[in-house]
Amino acid sequence: MKRILMFLLALPLFAGVKFGGYLEFYGRYWLKSDSARWTMNRETFKLNTEADMGEHLHFKVENYMVHDGFPAVFTPEDLTSRGKLSPLSIRLGETYADVYDFLVPDFDLRIGRQIVNWGTADKINPTSNINPYDMEDFMDFGKRLPVNAARAFYSTDLLNFEFVFAPIFTPSFMPANEFTEALTSNSSTLPPGVTRTRTVIQTPVPKVSESSSFAGKVSGNFFDWDVSLSYFHGRLTVPFPKKMEISVEDSTPVLVTTMGFPEINVIGADFSGSPFGVGFWGEFAYIMPEKYVLENTLLGPDTLLKKPFLKYVIGGDYTFKNGFYLNFQFIHGFTNEYGDSLNDYVTFRLEKKFLNDRLKVAPLGIAAEIADWSNVKENYGVILNPELVYSPFDNIEFKVGGIVIDGKGENTFARLKEIDEAYIRVKLTF
């Protein structure tokens, strides 16, 4: 501890060490009248430390101190525990070192915890598979967790090459609240006589052949279009059922489900350009999974993944003469969908800035899910997200908005329809 403190105190002695970050307050309130309550109570302090150490070296460390949740006090003893009163966690964000012109000119290395953010689409990037999803806040979909990786870049006048190797498998962070059910279809019914269930997550053994992933990408600009081709080998980061069996525990039959993470190979391609003044992009991921069979001791084996499938996003944006900005995307396959269960989504956002960009109003933010095109009326989900962002001065931002969800049938958004929320975020950047 002493050494860490000494190191932190000594950091400013390095020439060019820069500190920055933000302080954010985030509250969300469930509006449903009979059970209205706060569902999010979070304060985040983020500290960035980075420095250029000469012409060829750079490092960056992101630290988060997060107070998240509500007092969990049930006994008199709990009142004496700060952990129960104020749940606090310290998290490490991206923490890496850059080596520029390593061995040869124009060859760069980035080593450490990092986010490899590939793809031209907004938020939903099916070609970006190195980092697992961080679905702690499900409404902030598309967010990723940093992973330990070595990343190499090489640029020529015509092309950019990138190669990533991540030695350790990290699963996605799943939402732990009311959003959990939305990610799993509630189709399974318990066998007769079974009243208890238990789920076991089986992560890959930490050896190269099991837990490592790697990816490569080549990109360039041709005829004013940015294009890229990529390849990924690794695993899905959302668990899939691998085995279902009845076991007797404490003289009670229990349905035990073992979850695993199937291997996949992904060929990716994306493009972005500006035909006729409109921003236009597309991102395609051809996913080839290993044959993944659920061993079900009751109903027999069930092949969950076998055939390759395509996930893609096509989108565009445009700014009208009156200053209104429109962004739209068509998404085939959401972040938690794989194999035969890919649904279609349409997102649409309209916003306009006022007061010299200090006020941003987004009256229309819509995400619609179409689970069945032949029966849209009976199987759909819609999320409305109007939002207002105001920055009265530099470095401070107030964001208020609402989430209104409606839907019918068996789909992700419809499962969330009870969750209508209002939120406020205040962010001070330093």
Added chain:
Amino acid sequence: MKRIIASLILVLPIFAAPNANAILAKADSVMNAPKDRKMKMVMILIDKHGNKSIREGESYQKGDSYRLIRFTKPADQRGIAFLSLPHDVMYVYFPAFKKIRRIASHVKNQTFAGTDFTYDDLSTFRYSKDYHATLLEETDSTYVLKLTPKPGVKKDYGFLKMWIDKKTYHLLKIEFYDKSGNLWKVLTFKNIHRVKNYWISGEMEMKDLKKNHTTIMKLEEIELDTGIPTKFFSRRTLRRMH
């Protein structure tokens, strides 16, 4: 003798009525004369109530085709970078998204990071490329040109009025008019001085009359002809800038 008279007849009109497009082309050459330049920028944004906010950054330019601008202050703008390449290819980097984003042409007429300069203003190096010039007025010290967009060139401005110093061919002022002919913005070049063999403006003031908002851009620590390689103006540099 006849030949001399004939030559004079041909040459005299050139002295009598200077070619506006040639003046504009010469002014473009003066404005883009240094092979490359790097400098610190201080942008002072003044709203209609007189409230000021300050942006600081650095700017790099090579010839008349490459420009890279990056903000270092305030904290919530730090790291935002803008790259302009030939053929109207532009990229912007927002650190919050950790992603380099291609700028589509519809964004070019939007203001950059709350300033009164549009992406298009920042990526326009040679007015003679996009505009046709006519001479409106000539005084002892200045040429006044009217610039109208060439056929096929899409601009939000209906026309421009440009004041050019007759001695140095440095721009003095540009008035930007909307398509209805109303004066929209005024760009004034101040503190014009000589650095090495080039004329450089140390301060530019862009006033948006519709918004009643002004951006004063002060250029400091100007370094010219330092040999910035073309490959510096790349996505790689955007990624490396923090």
